[in-house]
Amino acid sequence: MKIVVCVKQVPATTAEKRYTSELRLDRAATEAVINPLDEYAIEQALRLKEGGVVDEVVYLSMGPDSASEALRRSLAMGGDGGVLVTDPALAGADEWVTARVLAAALDKLAPEVSLMGMASDDARGSLVPGAVAAIRGVPLLAYGSELRLTDGAAQIRRLNPTGFDLLEAPLPVVASVTDQVGEPRYASLKGIMAARRMELTTWALADLGLDPADLAPLTRVVAADPPPAKPPAQVISGVAPDEAASRVADWLAERKLIA
């Protein structure tokens, strides 16, 4: 059984983010990391491999050449191989283009489970897993707090309003997991060294039988501005608890937040 984990390179949470004059994220100005939510998918895949359910864990990323760094960092945690889809025509890809390209690469890799993080840290749309499932014509099992694999089927544990459901679909599936699957492991020094030596596969759009002319983004950013500055907080500090409570109550009453 093979799992392909899709990993995206995103700006670090703490990095300063800038847009270029074409209203694209200025990646040159930003420190890049593996999308933190993808690390949970990696952890889930590696646990299934350690449990003997999965034979092979392969990472797939789409992005500029520098995204190979995300693949090496993933491999440093564990896993058996990495594939980078990179092509100049992919600059400015939106969810639709991303899903088309990932689906084509996944068709070629033919895993039983195509696994993703629940969202990317930068856009948070979560549309890609469903779009990839639809394009590949396979069931979607998204937002799992755990992925289980049985004979011929995949299951995810998914929260509902008061508990959880166990959802099942026949393989192959596209699945996504949340940050409840368990904390991602750190890469060991040995893992880092091994990942450095590993050969990555690189595909261009032509290798996937895709024509750049069919891959124009369907959305475009028309404006990007920093949010309006918020006035500094009013601070209550260094007063006795009774007075603090009374002043908070005053503040709430002034804003009609308490009757």
Add this chain to the structure above:
Amino acid sequence: MADVAFLAEFVDGHPTRSALELAAGAAELAAAAGGGAVGLAYGPGAADGAAGLGAAGAARVVVLGSEAAPAVTIAGPLVEAVRDAGLVAVLAPATPDGRDLSGVLVGSLGLPGFGPVRAVRMEGGAVRCEMSTLQGAMITASQPAPSAPATSVVLVSSGTYAPSEGGSGTAVVSQAPAADSPQAKVRIVETAAEAAAIAALEEAEIIVAGGRGVGSEAGFEALNQLAAVLGGVVGASRAAADAGWVPYQLQIGQTGKVVKPALYLAVGISGAIQHRVGMQAAEHIVAINRDPDAPIGEFADLFVVGDLFEIVPRLTAEIERRKGA
């Protein structure tokens, strides 16, 4: 004709709050586009309750499925109802179910997808979607590319629209023809209840949220009391949910719920960016924290530096006293 559709989930024959919010949003956008609002109803009892969406703003309703089943299983009829229907947009809730269905729509029909958005309007015959991106670092506006298909899929954050009240519209109801999809193979094999009563955070006007500083499950009792006297509900940061002090259904933040209450009281929450993205749209933010340098001080409206165990019970008592006065 330029109609705007919206996903409308039903539970026990009644539309959910998000269905009513989206009905109001779809009606507003459809009015600007010169069309009507179309409900795409699914969930237990949807067929029986569908006509009721007329009062919320829908001109017609297409029932996609009326069974208790994973939401994604209605993908087949959904895709067929949207294909060639001349819709300007399909509005979906920015919930896991709404995102699953939106992703399948985008992939099946090759449609532009947006969101989660905080505001949408019509501009030049297409949607213009405003969203907070890069964890709040930027406010961006996006539109369909000129070459894109005419129908956009838009994930709408809860609280973006208020349900329209007391409308007298009657919706024309039709049943979508059956259509097969790989998603029909998804089924529930087990359901378990963990927490008896979990408040609907997305609908709450007042939220008292606790974080790592609350320290224990017992520590949340003081927050429950404060929430009760305020007429609000309790929420939590990821740290508190991870620690098992509250169920994950109460988690607010990047990987939990995104809320938009009138008052957000953050107790013992440092204000990491992952939490911030879940609650920064609150109208008023009050923080109680022992650490004067906690990041939440940068975006709270009122920041109380002090011991939550001393302040919260006194605040509860003080509000109670004023209510009685």
